[in-house]
Amino acid sequence: xxxxxxxxxxxxxxxxxxxxxxxxxxxxxxxxxxxxxxxxxxxxxxxxxxxxxxxxxxxxxxxxxxxxxxxxxxxxxxxxxxxxxxxxxxxxxxxxxxxxxxxxxxxxxxxxxxxxxxxxxxxxxxxxxxxxxxxxxxxxxxxxxxxxxxxxxxxxxxxxxxxxxxxxxxxxxxxxxxxxxxxxxxxxxxxxxxxxxxxxxxxxxxxxxxxxxxxxxxxxxxxxxxxxxxxxxxxxxxxxxxxxxxxxxxxxxxxxxxxxxxxxxxxxxxxxxxxxxxxxxxxxxxxxxxxxxxxxxxxxxxxxxxxxxxxxxxxxxxxxxxxx
Amino acid sequence: xxxxxxxxxxxxxxxxxxxxxxxxxxxxxxxxxxxxxxxxxxxxxxxxxxxxxxxxxxxxxxxxxxxxxxxxxxxxxxxxxxxxxxxxxxxxxxxxxxxxxxxxxxxxxxxxxxxxxxxxxxxxxxxxxxxxxxxxxxxxxxxxxxxxxxxxxxxxxxxxxxxxxxxxxxxxxxxxxxxxxxxxxxxxxxxxxxxxxxxxxxxxxxxxxxxxxxxxxxxxxxxxxxxxxxxxxxxxxxxxxxxxxxxxxxxxxxxx
Numbered sequence: 001x002x003x004x005x006x007x008x009x010x011x012x013x014x015x016x017x018x019x020x021x022x023x024x025x026x027x028x029x030x031x032x033x034x035x036x037x038x039x040x041x042x043x044x045x046x047x048x049x050x051x052x053x054x055x056x057x058x059x060x061x062x063x064x065x066x067x068x069x070x071x072x073x074x075x076x077x078x079x080x081x082x083x084x085x086x087x088x089x090x091x092x093x094x095x096x097x098x099x100x101x102x103x104x105x106x107x108x109x110x111x112x113x114x115x116x117x118x119x120x121x122x123x124x125x126x127x128x129x130x131x132x133x134x135x136x137x138x139x140x141x142x143x144x145x146x147x148x149x150x151x152x153x154x155x156x157x158x159x160x161x162x163x164x165x166x167x168x169x170x171x172x173x174x175x176x177x178x179x180x181x182x183x184x185x186x187x188x189x190x191x192x193x194x195x196x197x198x199x200x201x202x203x204x205x206x207x208x209x210x211x212x213x214x215x216x217x218x219x220x221x222x223x224x225x226x227x228x229x230x231x232x233x234x235x236x237x238x239x240x241x242x243x244x245x246x247x248x249x250x251x252x253x254x255x256x257x258x259x260x261x262x263x264x265x266x267x268x269x270x271x272x273x274x275x276x277x278x279x280x281x282x283x284x285x286x287x288x289x290x291x292x293x294x295x296x297x298x299x300x301x302x303x304x305x306x307x308x309x310x311x312x313x314x315x316x317x318x319x320x321x322x323x324x
Numbered sequence: 325x326x327x328x329x330x331x332x333x334x335x336x337x338x339x340x341x342x343x344x345x346x347x348x349x350x351x352x353x354x355x356x357x358x359x360x361x362x363x364x365x366x367x368x369x370x371x372x373x374x375x376x377x378x379x380x381x382x383x384x385x386x387x388x389x390x391x392x393x394x395x396x397x398x399x400x401x402x403x404x405x406x407x408x409x410x411x412x413x414x415x416x417x418x419x420x421x422x423x424x425x426x427x428x429x430x431x432x433x434x435x436x437x438x439x440x441x442x443x444x445x446x447x448x449x450x451x452x453x454x455x456x457x458x459x460x461x462x463x464x465x466x467x468x469x470x471x472x473x474x475x476x477x478x479x480x481x482x483x484x485x486x487x488x489x490x491x492x493x494x495x496x497x498x499x500x501x502x503x504x505x506x507x508x509x510x511x512x513x514x515x516x517x518x519x520x521x522x523x524x525x526x527x528x529x530x531x532x533x534x535x536x537x538x539x540x541x542x543x544x545x546x547x548x549x550x551x552x553x554x555x556x557x558x559x560x561x562x563x564x565x566x567x568x569x570x571x572x573x574x575x576x577x578x579x580x
Contacts, residue, residue: 187435188440188447189440201378204397206402206428206430
């Protein structure tokens with residue numbers, strides 16, 4: 001029982017915080033903050049998925065903004081078809097998964113720097129295709145994307161009247177994403193992923209189908225990104241090619257690194273906080289520089305992330321490791 | 325026993341222009357300890373890698389219980405019931421001793437990504453059984469108290485035993501041990517000999533690459549001697565020890 005409580009504690013804390021923040025904001029008539037909090041939730045989906053890929057399976061991706069954009073553009077375009085509008089989000093997520101499968105099969109043969117460069121190239125291709133193709137709206141992107149009706153009168157929409165509702169929709173998705181990820185990493189598959197991260201040859205000798213597990217994790221992390229993109233496009237009523245920018249991908253990597261690399265709750269906390277501040281414009285013109293700087297500082301001084309640095313737990317562990 | 329457990333026939337392998345495994349054939353019956361000896365560069369570890377699927381041979385056959393396994397990937401070799409350890413221990417960093425051993429149980433467990441994400445409602449039973457099985461192994465090897473410790477924090481000798489525990493978790497029929505006594509002190513080597521004999525007595529066939537001759541001769545039922553990728557001798561420890569080619573290989577050959 002205690003083990004179960006400990007496992008799901010981050011999700012419980014998340015739910016409590018989400019509710020507490022809403023109550024506080026509504027009571028103090030500062031509901032406008034919820035717009036950026038909702039957007040932050042959808043970007044956090046990307047970070048969560050990337051955390052599975054980088055933190056657990058140990059595979060770098062510098063192209064995850066590309067999957068976010070594919071999810072967003074696909075849902076916007078499918079919603080524009082009229083008849084298929086009702087399934088635009090699930091269809092867009094399928095498109096994203098298919099794209100990840102196609103990219104992942106050749107690219108995941110590469111390791112380390114080479115994988116990073118190949119995924120970077122993928123991100124650049126997505127960005128340039130979106131920018132250069134009139135069908136995708138070129139540099140303007142797509143706008144006037146309609147609301148996405150859910151069940152029981154709920155809808156993903158940026159309408160002011162639905163602000164609280166959408167805040168809860170977005171953070172419910174994050175909570176579900178977190179729960180599924182927590183389950184996965186503490187399962188047979190999660191152990192296998194950490195084994196791959198530790199030593200591919202040994203994992204393979206222990207019966208882990210390394211290539212398949214890497215690919216499945218890559219696709220799964222792209223699905224997280226695709227869900228984020230597909231939902232945000234309906235909330236924001238549009239999307240631009242900038243969502244696929246290389247600096248966006250770097251930003252997701254920075255969030256996972258700052259979250260402690262292999263820490264879902266750390267990634268979630270850091271992503272929610274920093275993305276919210278960024279969307280509020282706190283970093284001003286230096287927005288990208290801030291995230292680049294975070295990545296640099298984390299790599300240099302806190303390779304186990306901000307939570308690890310604060311708690312000191314992981315730091316002590318690494319000291320032990322380097323001592324042995 | 326009519327059919328050999330493991331049979332290697334006319335195996336060849338090259339590293340570039342180097343003929344590292346040159347027409348090697350041998351057999352191994354079930355339930356014995358068979359050692360592979362030879363000087364550095366004789367091809368012992370390469371032979372292990374070929375059997376375990378880490379390398380695909382240039383030509384030749386490897387039969388395990390009558391089925392061909394040469395050239396199939398390591399994870400499928402593992403699923404067939406062959407498990408291995410590495411010359412330099414390769415435990416998984418950041419994972420506890422128990423978690424390491426549970427990775428070894430991977431091929432005997434079920435449940436992919438979907439089951440994993442659905443969580444305990446689906447996987448609790450198999451997780452509990454796997455944990456129980458792996459804890460039994462750790463208890464049996466006297467490591468139960470170390471189960472929650474991070475594997476890499478253990479002393480080297482213990483890590484070796486954990487690695488063996490991890491390979492035993494898959495319930496293998498054939499265990500490949502690559503220099504299990506390398507770097508161990510005399511007491512630990514003694515314990516390792518006892519452990520290997522116990523594993524054999526549980527019915528697991530053990531193929532072992534080892535430099536420590538007293539260990540090899542003490543626990544092996546058969547010995548295969550390799551030199552420069554070729555089979556030099558194959559037989560009981562006594563036969564191989566008195567084989568003139570083996571003696572020449574180790575002590576230098578005046579005739580050459």
